[in-house]
Amino acid sequence: MMAMVQPRNLKYRVWAARIVMILLLCLVMFPFLMILSVSFRTGNFATGSLIPENPSLEHWAMVLGFEYTAADGSVVKPTFPVLTWLWNSLKVSFTTSALILMLSTTGAYAFARLRFRFKNHLLTSMMILQMFPAVLALVAFHAFFNKLGGVVPWLGLNTHSALVMSYLGGITMHIWLIKGYFESIDVALEESAYIDGATPWQAFRYILLPLSVPILAVVFVLSFIGVIGEYPIASVLLQGVDQLTLAVGMKQFLYAQNYLWGDFAAAAILTGMPITVVFLMAQRYLVNGLTAGGVKG
Amino acid sequence: MTIPANVRALLSGNGPKWALVALIDLALLYVIALLYFQGEILFPLTLLVLGSLGTWIFTSKCGYNYRYVYPCLLGIIMFIVFPMAYTFSISFTNYGSANILSLERVKEIHLNKLVKTGDHTYTLALFQHNNQFQLQLTDKNDSHSIYTSDTFVLNGDLTEVSARSGAHAKGNKLSMREVVKQRSALGSVAVILEDDTRLVMSSLREFSAMAPQYREQSNDYLVEIKTGDILRPDMTTGFYVTEAGEQVAPGFSVYIGGDNYNRLVTDKGIREPFFKIFVWTVVFSAGSVLFCLVIGLLLANLMQWEPLRERGIYRVLLILPYAVPAFISILIFKGLFNQNFGEINMILEGLFGISPEWMTNPTFARAMILIVNTWLGYPYMMIVCMGLLKAIPDDLYEASAIDGANPIHNLLYITLPNIAKPLAPILIASFAFNFNNFVLIDLLTAGGPMMPGTTTAAGFTDLLVNFTFRTAFVAGQDFGLASAIATMIFLIVGFISWVNLRATRSSQEY
Numbered sequence: 077m078m079a080m081v082q083p084r085n086l087k088y089r090v091w092a093a094r095i096v097m098i099l100l101l102c103l104v105m106f107p108f109l110m111i112l113s114v115s116f117r118t119g120n121f122a123t124g125s126l127i128p129e130n131p132s133l134e135h136w137a138m139v140l141g142f143e144y145t146a147a148d149g150s151v152v153k154p155t156f157p158v159l160t161w162l163w164n165s166l167k168v169s170f171t172t173s174a175l176i177l178m179l180s181t182t183g184a185y186a187f188a189r190l191r192f193r194f195k196n197h198l199l200t201s202m203m204i205l206q207m208f209p210a211v212l213a214l215v216a217f218h219a220f221f222n223k224l225g226g227v228v229p230w231l232g233l234n235t236h237s238a239l240v241m242s243y244l245g246g247i248t249m250h251i252w253l254i255k256g257y258f259e260s261i262d263v264a265l266e267e268s269a270y271i272d273g274a275t276p277w278q279a280f281r282y283i284l285l286p287l288s289v290p291i292l293a294v295v296f297v298l299s300f301i302g303v304i305g306e307y308p309i310a311s312v313l314l315q316g317v318d319q320l321t322l323a324v325g326m327k328q329f330l331y332a333q334n335y336l337w338g339d340f341a342a343a344a345i346l347t348g349m350p351i352t353v354v355f356l357m358a359q360r361y362l363v364n365g366l367t368a369g370g371v372k373g
Numbered sequence: 374m375t376i377p378a379n380v381r382a383l384l385s386g387n388g389p390k391w392a393l394v395a396l397i398d399l400a401l402l403y404v405i406a407l408l409y410f411q412g413e414i415l416f417p418l419t420l421l422v423l424g425s426l427g428t429w430i431f432t433s434k435c436g437y438n439y440r441y442v443y444p445c446l447l448g449i450i451m452f453i454v455f456p457m458a459y460t461f462s463i464s465f466t467n468y469g470s471a472n473i474l475s476l477e478r479v480k481e482i483h484l485n486k487l488v489k490t491g492d493h494t495y496t497l498a499l500f501q502h503n504n505q506f507q508l509q510l511t512d513k514n515d516s517h518s519i520y521t522s523d524t525f526v527l528n529g530d531l532t533e534v535s536a537r538s539g540a541h542a543k544g545n546k547l548s549m550r551e552v553v554k555q556r557s558a559l560g561s562v563a564v565i566l567e568d569d570t571r572l573v574m575s576s577l578r579e580f581s582a583m584a585p586q587y588r589e590q591s592n593d594y595l596v597e598i599k600t601g602d603i604l605r606p607d608m609t610t611g612f613y614v615t616e617a618g619e620q621v622a623p624g625f626s627v628y629i630g631g632d633n634y635n636r637l638v639t640d641k642g643i644r645e646p647f648f649k650i651f652v653w654t655v656v657f658s659a660g661s662v663l664f665c666l667v668i669g670l671l672l673a674n675l676m677q678w679e680p681l682r683e684r685g686i687y688r689v690l691l692i693l694p695y696a697v698p699a700f701i702s703i704l705i706f707k708g709l710f711n712q713n714f715g716e717i718n719m720i721l722e723g724l725f726g727i728s729p730e731w732m733t734n735p736t737f738a739r740a741m742i743l744i745v746n747t748w749l750g751y752p753y754m755m756i757v758c759m760g761l762l763k764a765i766p767d768d769l770y771e772a773s774a775i776d777g778a779n780p781i782h783n784l785l786y787i788t789l790p791n792i793a794k795p796l797a798p799i800l801i802a803s804f805a806f807n808f809n810n811f812v813l814i815d816l817l818t819a820g821g822p823m824m825p826g827t828t829t830a831a832g833f834t835d836l837l838v839n840f841t842f843r844t845a846f847v848a849g850q851d852f853g854l855a856s857a858i859a860t861m862i863f864l865i866v867g868f869i870s871w872v873n874l875r876a877t878r879s880s881q882e883y
Contacts, residue, residue, distance in 0.1 A: 090680045094683075100672075110705075207870035216460040248449065341705075344704065344705060
């Protein structure tokens, strides 16, 4: 890049860009800074400057499930079981991601390596089907689990197992991702295994899988992030306060008749922070995966 | 009969596998049968087909290669294809809060209804002695005929106790409030009088002799035992009707043909909001894509600009809105935009003396949604554009710099033409995503403010998906109509993805 022809007024341009950037970043960061400040303010309707005048830990205590004794001696009790919601979210996300990993790995193996009829038809239909998000069929999901619950109670509405099951349709993107990775691995290794008398399962289990650990980790993290932030299906299937996941529970802080802005702020930071960190670490792969399905086909 | 050798070998080698398949199939058949007897058709049929297919694949040698695809196809079929088909089939029914049960269940409810028989009604008094209870029943018309029951335990189990006249009750008489507490447990106590009359609780204070109101006739008809009136299930409205034509709740769901679609087209109170919402959905999606693209592309250019040395830091900070889970950042904005205590209006009030009604004025609400969605969506466009910009050869810019081009020339004549084709499918996908951006609207405005004068509730900021959701779950559970709207969205999304496939193909040719 050193050979690039540089215009003469470069210095001013850089400074102009810098100022625009900083102004823009102020706008982008405003909500985050604000919410951090709100989480330390006293009470739920307090206003004030960005740095709170009388910082208080009441909202943080509430989120962590402790009672908080305010300066005037009154005791503030926790309103919502935020930690239970976090636990529910983690439980659902872990189970779903593990299942998704199993389904999409075996599927991707078949699409990448095995020969069978209708393979191309199946691939094309998968391409088309992934355009229809589950949010369009919320009525069906509700009716489906309502009726299934009449027969198998642990798969009915308001159960986590129903939620996990309903997420199992969202595997197409992961299949593309793993399939692409499998195809980049040389077939020679597996072929020599076949010569030694290995079955397809052994070739898959003992040769291909150990070579693919990185992509499996990526898929696990990606699906984890996707599930933990999933809102529409969870909001239809889950009803009891103790069954909710974070994504559904968080909005309960901001009902007009029960407006808990400060408590929300603390809960948002506590739960949003870890997810954000994981996402930032994985985002490089996420974008690759999102574009891989569309561009590579 | 002896077992052939090859079968025996198969059984000995794969014994556990066969047992597992048989076990799963048995469980599946049980569920299928139960669902079928509940009056379901599509659901058990799908399970049956998928179950048999799975059994064949996992037991036959020909199916070997399919064993790897079957699990993921199962997920896709059960939770993408089936819900769509199911939605389509619900759109032809009156399934909804008034008609939520199956005919079998409704018949069962009617058959369990009890009516008073005989003329005697008895006022109840409940006595407690330690854990033992006794009922004292006084005839309402004849205060001298008093029956006292044997002692019994109140634990909600069905119990029968006999009662005699002239016996005395032990313990304390419970107050009305305490009786109310035991209401549901008392409901399962039957009292048998000396003349074998069986009394059950008929109201909060009374016991009387009760008998079923209806008995079953053929063809799901019901006969009212006392009067001989016939109740007929009306398969067009989904209600039992009397001979006089009165409907008896609860209703059951039936196929009603294209009525829901008909309502979408003919009912002005549904058609007009539907059309308005459709237009807003398109405007919203196109606007979001446009704003995100403009900001994302400009930032991507800046992020690739060598002289801006600290751009690595900018990049991480700029991606933050994309990294924070949407359900959190949308709710943060909901709070910040709050009209009364929101920080944004506080700042605007302080600086310019204005406080826009973000939540109650349709125009401001829509503007707010676009602002928030641009904030949420530009990082993705930025990341994508950065990837595409990298692919443009540097010598193009070298050459233009020698020719004295300014950055705007570069953008218009080099950058845009080079990224247009690969960008097209991404823009269409982003349009499709925003077209169904349920989460943003539901968490930010929940569709409000409401449109006045509509048949089913509709909001000014509702997208089509949110309108479906509102019809199905918020305003009166009209699942049939909601499914009809959802089916329309399927068609629109199908069209968009067809366009997308074509765009993808042409970008691959490129």
